[in-house]
Amino acid sequence: MGKNAELLPGTLDLLILKSVSLGTLHGYGVLLRIQQLSQGALQVEQGSLYPALYRLEHQGLIDAEWGTSDNNRRARYYRLTTPGRKRLREEAAGWNRLAAAVAAVLNATPEEV
């Protein structure tokens, strides 16, 4: 729908983990999926995608393997590892808590004060 949301630093990792959890993807695929799932609101800066992917791989949260894409090209596919799954759960829970807290503050009416 409409406005682009600004990506807070650190959330990119979370989004990548989530995208990959839904199925193995290559880098470009992750980009597309995030766009798709956020219905176009989140535009990931392409320059920061791969550093983030490599960082997550270095930390052992995602695994990479070479495979073939639909148009028969070699591409590197990422999937979530068990520690990655755990981290995703934790980060998501934290994010949701934060969002709920902020929402609660924002929804306060003058009467509740």
Place this chain on the structure above:
Amino acid sequence: MLARIRSFLRTLRHRPQFDRHMDDEMRFHLDARAADLVRSGLSPEEAPRRARVEFGAVERTRELCREARGQRWVDEVRQDLRHAARQVCRSPGLATIAILSLALGIGANTALFSFVDTVLLKPLPYREPDRVVTIRESIVQLRHQYPSFGANAAHFGEWVREVHAFEQLALLAALSRNLTGIDEPEPVHGLHVTPNFFALLGVPFQHGRGFLADEGEPGRNAVVVIAHSLWKRRFGGQPGAVGGSVQLDGVAHRIVGVLPESFRLPPGQDLTGNLPLVARLEVFKPMEVPRESNWVGNYNYGALARLRRGASLAQAQAEINQVQAAITKRLPVRFDVEATVHPLQAYVVREARRGLWLLLAAVGVVLLMVCVNLANLLVARAAARTHESAIHAALGASRSRMVRRALTESLFLAALGGLAGVLLAVWGVGLLVQVAPPTLPRLDEVRLDVSVLGFSLVLSLATGLLCGVLPAWHAGRSSLQASLASANARTTTGVSGLRVREWLVGAEVALSALLLVTAGLLTLSFVRLMGTDHGFNAERVVALDLFLSGQRFPKEEQRTALARRLLDHVEAVPGVQAAAVVNVVPLEGDSWVDVVTREGDTRPVTERPTVNYRFISAGAFRALGIPLRQGRALTEADRPRRVAVLSEGLARSLWPGESPIGKRFYRGNPDKEPFEVIGVATDARLVDLRKRPGGVVYAPYWYRTMPSSSLVVRTAMAPAAAMSAIRQAVRATDPQVPVSRERTLEEVVARSLSQPRFQTGLVFSFAVMALLLACLGIFGVVSYTVARRIPEFGVRMALGATARDLYGLVLRQGMRPVLAGLVVGVGAALVLGRFLQGLLHEVAPADPGAITAALAPLLLVATLACWAPARRAARINPVTALRVE
């Protein structure tokens, strides 16, 4: 964490591959994006370009990716290493000096540490060696003269019964026998031990076994365990030797075990009395704990014990103190008998310890100076390259990066120096073992081993860091603008790094002064020691050991008669001026220690003097060159009376103010026939050159001829010829009497000085090294300063300064840090002098003569080092100077 490390290692291994893969991946991404763009309507030519623009700076992404993998760090380190190697090639002179001085510093430290590690630190080769202890007794009232003795057998019995902190105790006694039944009888030495001795130490026998519990009993004790060296020498290393027999003084003994080659015992004289100095312990015979009735005297045994698991040294000491207190109460005389439990290792190294730590400290100081010198050089170079560093910083190098680069450079140099140092150390260890005094414990075990190499590695790293931290800090702190500007400066001291370098010079001078003063004091002490009048004349005197075994000569008279016959034959040898039999050669230990009781002396035994008794024949005073003060020496005509000659100090203390001639005294308690004094000899240092001469009673050999006696012969012949002639004379008298340990008295004196000589020699060498390093450092700084200040000097000269003025200027400024360092160094030397006290002989740690003599070369060298550049300054032509950029 683990995952990160794994990933990092993977990156390291497959580096070029990963770069390629990264490129492939990104290319795929760009192609996919381009394809999507085409699908959404863009032209096939426009799409790839748009995709690339969207992606952003590819190179930057690549960098970020590498960093994310931890790869950047690796890249940077490789870069730094390459840079360091390039620097080495670019200024080979500096690099050579650096690596050589590092090699010297690290090599010397490693060699000495290897030495110290084996002699002092390495645990003894027994089972759980930290629980093996030795017990020494002492009598409080006699401590000033005889600080400790071995153990008394009766007391030992009490310890076995009452001290529960010990799991096992073993008693030891000296064993000296002739190996007979072979062509050339050979004297061998070893120990009588209680049967549990080898079990207590935990010796793993490869051939045979230790002793069984009942083998100590008489009738069962004709068994021996022999050392590996004896096994090789006499039995060809045949396993069949076990169970075979060997003759000791004509009595057959069965060999039940051979000790492993790695078995080591502390030096014999540390274990028990009555063994010749530096004797190899090769034969062990079992014995029972004797039923000793004498609770007061005879401390000739050694005692070892093993602490019970869970018991501490303090507990054992407390328990033994109680036992000793009970024993003291039971004694018929007022002697307070105490016992001290020492961990065996600590006891063995007790004398070597202080000296060796001093050496390690001294060589550490040299290494420190090498580091300081190197830091000096590197700071100078960093200062000269501020321009270059400023450009680096301008191009984006972070401060930490520059610091890392400078550190890498020093670590690289240190690594190279360390490598060269290890090689030097290998050579050095061999050299040290050769020049070391043979009395150092465990000398035969010294070698370069893994722990020492590890030490060397750590040392190199530490050195690199120490040398590098200053220039690195310096590199990081250069201010951009100032450095870019200063390249053209004509001013003087805003020169970065000069102050730092002056401080470094001051530090070097201080360290050097410290070492020099130490060396000076030690040297003076050694010179005084060598010059001490020993009281006897060691020139052209030869000594040999005889062994008149108790088996063949069970009675005193037989030994004495044999000694007489030997002397007759030896005196007939041409060239012999005097020959004598003595029980102990000078400077080879205390013997025979006993009390002197003057006739009519009613003092308790604790207050009567304890002295050395020497049993000598008539020619002893002539042979040893000890002059007589009063009366006369013994002659054969005095036989068989109990006559004696006393040392003058003893005579004075027994009969002050009177002539002692004709007076009488007893050995020990006044219950036997007394001795009559017929002469007084000058005081001689017969036991330790460093101690004041103690009392000596020279008693006749017809009173006592010990089985282990020695011949001393003053001869006009060369020593080798003399020894062979004397040996033949002995053989002619009795071919069954073995002669061993032929030596000259001068060698004996030299050996007694070998430890201080070793220490002094090494510290002196280190001090010389330090002096050279300080000289280099001072010279470097002062010439650098002069070079930088040439324009200024030009200005001064143009304004009317003379050459003399410039000389003075440079000298004053150059010597300022030197003088400061000198003061600090001397101060430190005075403060630390206390630790030297134990090593100095008749020299005070604050001896002004020694200190001045030590510092004079330093001042001289420093002045010279400043003078050369000063001369250069004075010769400046103002015109050319002002033109210099």
